[in-house]
Amino acid sequence: MFGEVVAVAGVDLEILQGEFFSLLGPSGCGKTTCLRMIAGFEEPTAGRILLLGQDVSRLPAYERDVNTVFQDYALFPHMTVAANVEYGLKVKRIRVQERRRRVREALRMMRLERLERRKPGELSGGQRQRVALARALVNQPRVLLLDEPLGALDLKLRQQMQIELKSIQERMGMTFIYVTHDQEEALTMSDRLAVLNQGRVEQVGSPAEVYERPATSFVAGFVGASNVLAGDAARAVTGQAAAFTVRPEKIRLARLEEITGADEWTATGTVREVVYVGAFTRYIVDLDGGGELVVLQQNLAMSSMQVLKTRGTAIRLIWNKEHNRLLAEPAEPKGTEEEVDR
Amino acid sequence: MLLYRLPGLRLLLILSPPLLWMLVIYLGALAFLFLTAFWRQDPLTAAIVQDWGLQNFRALLAEGVYRQIAIRTVGIALAVTLTDVVLAFPIAYYAARIASPRVRTFLLLSMVLPLWSSYLVRVYAWRTILSGDGLLNWSLHQLHLGTTNLGFSKWSLWIVFCYLWLPYVLLPMYAAVERIPDSLIEASTDLGARWGTTLSRVILPIVWPGIVAGSIFAFSLTLGDYIAPDLVGDTEFIGNVIYQSVGVANNVPFAAAYAIVPALIMAAYLLIARQMKAFEAL
Numbered sequence: 091m092f093g094e095v096v097a098v099a100g101v102d103l104e105i106l107q108g109e110f111f112s113l114l115g116p117s118g119c120g121k122t123t124c125l126r127m128i129a130g131f132e133e134p135t136a137g138r139i140l141l142l143g144q145d146v147s148r149l150p151a152y153e154r155d156v157n158t159v160f161q162d163y164a165l166f167p168h169m170t171v172a173a174n175v176e177y178g179l180k181v182k183r184i185r186v187q188e189r190r191r192r193v194r195e196a197l198r199m200m201r202l203e204r205l206e207r208r209k210p211g212e213l214s215g216g217q218r219q220r221v222a223l224a225r226a227l228v229n230q231p232r233v234l235l236l237d238e239p240l241g242a243l244d245l246k247l248r249q250q251m252q253i254e255l256k257s258i259q260e261r262m263g264m265t266f267i268y269v270t271h272d273q274e275e276a277l278t279m280s281d282r283l284a285v286l287n288q289g290r291v292e293q294v295g296s297p298a299e300v301y302e303r304p305a306t307s308f309v310a311g312f313v314g315a316s317n318v319l320a321g322d323a324a325r326a327v328t329g330q331a332a333a334f335t336v337r338p339e340k341i342r343l344a345r346l347e348e349i350t351g352a353d354e355w356t357a358t359g360t361v362r363e364v365v366y367v368g369a370f371t372r373y374i375v376d377l378d379g380g381g382e383l384v385v386l387q388q389n390l391a392m393s394s395m396q397v398l399k400t401r402g403t404a405i406r407l408i409w410n411k412e413h414n415r416l417l418a419e420p421a422e423p424k425g426t427e428e429e430v431d432r
Numbered sequence: 433m434l435l436y437r438l439p440g441l442r443l444l445l446i447l448s449p450p451l452l453w454m455l456v457i458y459l460g461a462l463a464f465l466f467l468t469a470f471w472r473q474d475p476l477t478a479a480i481v482q483d484w485g486l487q488n489f490r491a492l493l494a495e496g497v498y499r500q501i502a503i504r505t506v507g508i509a510l511a512v513t514l515t516d517v518v519l520a521f522p523i524a525y526y527a528a529r530i531a532s533p534r535v536r537t538f539l540l541l542s543m544v545l546p547l548w549s550s551y552l553v554r555v556y557a558w559r560t561i562l563s564g565d566g567l568l569n570w571s572l573h574q575l576h577l578g579t580t581n582l583g584f585s586k587w588s589l590w591i592v593f594c595y596l597w598l599p600y601v602l603l604p605m606y607a608a609v610e611r612i613p614d615s616l617i618e619a620s621t622d623l624g625a626r627w628g629t630t631l632s633r634v635i636l637p638i639v640w641p642g643i644v645a646g647s648i649f650a651f652s653l654t655l656g657d658y659i660a661p662d663l664v665g666d667t668e669f670i671g672n673v674i675y676q677s678v679g680v681a682n683n684v685p686f687a688a689a690y691a692i693v694p695a696l697i698m699a700a701y702l703l704i705a706r707q708m709k710a711f712e713a714l
Contacts, residue, residue, distance in 0.1 A: 131618050151621040158622045164615035168637045177633075178623035229623065 098123050098289040105233075105267060107142075110259050112268045112276040115286035116312065121269045124286070125235050128267065130154045141232060156233040157226035161241060163218045165210035171221050172197065172206040178229040196228035199258070216247045227258070233265045240275065252278055273313045277301060285309045302337070307417045310335035315384045317341075318417065319377075326379020327357050333417040338386040340413040343373065344406045356408045357383070364401045371397045375407060383407060462695075469689035478682055488689035498673070502693055505669045508586065509654035512593040516601040516650045517643055519594065524602055525635075528610035543602045551596070555663050558592045562664060589665035593654050600653065601646035608642025609635075644710035651701055655694045670694050 098120035105111045113121040126132040128139055130151030139147045146154050157178070165174050175196055179189045197203050200220040210218055219239060226234055236255075240248045256279045259266045270276050276283045277297040285292045285300060285308070293305040304310035307318050320333035328334065336355075350356040362382070363374040371392070373385040385407060389397060435442045470484050492498045527539040546554060561567045562584070569579045612635065620630040636643075658671025670693060677687035705711065 129618075129622060131621075151618070152624045152626055156622075158619070160615045160619060162613065162615055164613065164619035166616065166619075166634055166638075177620070177625075181620075181623060181625040181629055181633075225623070 098127075098286075101137075101286070101289070101291055103284055103291065103294065105265060106282075107265055108263045110256065110266045110268065110279055110281045112270060112280040112283035113286055114270055114273060114276040114283050114313070116271055118288075119286040120289040121271075121286050122237060123289075125158070125237055125267065125269050128233070129156055129158045129235050155231055156235055157229050157231040158235040158237065159222045159226050159239045161237045161239065163210075163222040163239075165218055165221055165225070167210050170207050170209055171202055171213070174210065174221055175202075175206075175225045175228050177225065182229075192228050196224040199227070200224040215243055216251070219243065219251060223255075223258075227262070227264075230262075231264070233267060234259075236266060236268045238270055239268075240270075240272075248275075255279060277313070285312060287312070302413075303415055304335060305418055307333060307335065310415070310417060314338070315372075315386075317383050319381045319383070320417075321380075323377060323379055323381030326377070327355055328414070334414050335417060336383070336409055336413050336415065338372070338384040341383060341385045341407050341409045343385060343387055343400075344408050346404055346406050348406055348408070350408050353411050354408050355411055355414060356406060358404065358406050359383070360404055361400050361402060364398055366394045366397050373400070375405060377407075465688045465691060468685055469692055471685040473681075473683045473685055480684060488686045491686065492689060492693070498690065501668055501673060502670055502697075504586075504667060505655060505671075505694070506697060508590060508593065508669075509651050511590055512597065512654045513601075513647045513650040515590070515594045516598050517605075517647055520598060520601040520605050520646065521639075521643070524605040524609050528606050529612075540606070543599050543606070546595075547599050552659070554596060555592060555660050558588070558595065559664050562588045562591070584664060584666045586665065586667060589661060589667070592660050592664045593650075593657070596660070597650040597653050600649035604642045604645040604649075605639065606642075608639040608645075612638055640708075641710050644705045644708070648701065648705065652698055655697065 101120070101124055103111075103124075113124055115121045123132060127134050130146070130149060130153075134147060137147070138145050141155065166177065169177070172193060176189060176193045179192060184192075194203075197206055200223055202217070202220055202224060205213065205217060205221075210221065213221065219242075222239065239255075240251050243251060252275060255266070255268075268276070268279065277300075280297055282294065282296050283300060284294045287308050293300055293309045295303075300309060301313055304313060307316075307320075310316060310318055315338050316335075317338055318333060318335045319327060321331050324333055325331050346358060357377050357379060359375040359377040359382075361373050362376045363372075365372040365374075366389075368389075370386050370388050373387065374382055375385060376382050435445070469488055470486070471480055471482050472485060472487050473479070474481050523539070523543075527536050527543075531539060559566075564579075572579055616634060616638075617630055620634045625633065656671055658669055658675050661667060661669045661672055670690060674687045674690050677683045677690065
């Protein structure tokens with residue numbers, strides 16, 4: 091796909107059996123290439139892929155005990171829903187009775203019984219998604235690979251499918267490897283996740299670990315909002331130049347004159363931007379010591395009118411010292427913003 | 433303003449010229465041909481008499497030679513169609529899915545290029561290749577392989593027709609193969625299918641309408657041709673008989689009756705194609 095360009099390098103991952111594992115990263119970070127190499131569509135130039143201890147790196151895709159749910163679903167347009175689901179079993183010459191039974195079971199599990207005679211062209215996006223899942227699950231693969239499978243669905247359906255996917259995975263005890271660029275999706279569903287950037291693994295860990303203790307400024311910026319202070323801006327707060335990050339929802343807005351405790355960091359600044367999001371408000375605060383911090387506050391007792399009035403006012407930010415997370419390398423707070431938006 | 437408010441009127445204005453053309457010139461001529469088939473030629477004066485009757489069709493059925501010619505025409509047309517489909521599929525597949533963009537452009541261009549030269553030029557080119565002292569025999573002789581007698585036979589006709597109509601079969605097939613998303617083929621492999629299974633269960637069924645579309649071109653163009661049989665063949669086609677009936681014998685009613693035969697064959701071909709669900713993707 092990428093010819094001679096190195097798409098991924100030094101990706102060393104161990105995925106446990108029965109785990110929901112996500113590969114999270116911006117587009118072009120190599121997460122899909124990783125998935126395609128596991129599936130067998132692409133051959134790694136170096137390195138190995140082990141499946142239950144067996145080296146499958148040189149095994150063709152049709153001999154690997156993994157199945158893929160494609161981003162565009164890749165349903166066979168000339169076959170009915172039932173024929174699509176049956177395809178893998180038919181190709182593997184499973185006996186007719188067992189085939190029928192398993193197809194029926196898969197259709198029932200994905201609530202597709204009544205659609206089995208339809209062609210993919212007659213289905214909605216969510217229904218197609220379920221057919222694609224049924225078609226892969228019916229083969230009971232060792233590992234199910236999912237390539238941004240919810241990307242084409244609208245928000246409501248996506249959230250619904252997230253829960254459904256997770257519950258299927260838990261019920262079947264199957265290993266899922268899930269590729270996404272949506273941090274929320276990765277955090278909600280995964281047992282563990284790897285954050286990838288430019289073909290390298292930035293951090294591997296549980297959602298809470300990755301979110302609350304990002305190892306690098308890239309992770310801090312990509313998973314959640316980019317609240318990184320470095321150099322002079324950091325020194326103004328902590329007295330040290332080492333870059334740190336703090337999650338926006340851990341910061342409290344306070345009056346300028348409020349006194350802080352010994353276990354708290356504080357900084358003063360001016361509210362530059364107020365984004366009212368209904369349940370909460372996002373404040374962007376220019377710090378007096380340099381840099382900016384994003385603060386999320388629940389709208390506990392504030393109306394949108396009151397919230398918007400805070401724009402331009404001087405304010406004090408306070409957060410607990412334990413929420414400060416020092417970063418491993420020099421921070422580049424601006425560079426990551428673009429990728430957050432995606 | 434009026435046209436804006438009355439979409440029906442607008443549609444009528446837009447569609448009436450082509451519709452008139454279709455009705456009067458095309459369907460009208462066909463209908464007239466059909467009617468003419470029931471007239472007859474006076475054997476003495478060679479004038480056309482508007483006497484309604486089935487005498488032309490009776491003559492067609494009575495004379496074995498006409499049946500033979502029709503069967504031969506259809507047989508060669510089928511052979512050409514089949515050969516072109518078999519030849520075109522790997523080329524179309526290679527051009528659409530495997531070749532690099534530059535090779536693809538080159539291949540596409542060489543598919544279309546023959547269509548830009550005159551039909552007669554191409555047939556004559558083959559004539560010089562296949563004739564007794566032509567390029568083919570000369571080359572064989574140079575290689576000490578003896579000579580063949582390909583020139584002006586059913587075989588030469590078959591070769592020339594296959595060459596002539598290959599682009600018409602290639603292009604729709606290319607378009608059909610190109611439309612298949614990569615992920616479909618990957619999905620089939622992913623589900624455990626080897627290449628052969630993917631080809632027969634996924635690729636061919638999806639490309640099928642394109643294959644049929646191309647085959648309709650090859651079949652109908654061969655069926656109606658009368659120049660190539662004249663120039664590189666040794667047999668007559670339905671078209672040659674019709675041509676002679678009109679041009680030489682001035683027996684238009686008989687020509688019209690015989691012309692209905694390929695029209696019916698074509699109708700049957702299209703019906704079979706429809707039965708095989710070739711038009712469902714249209």
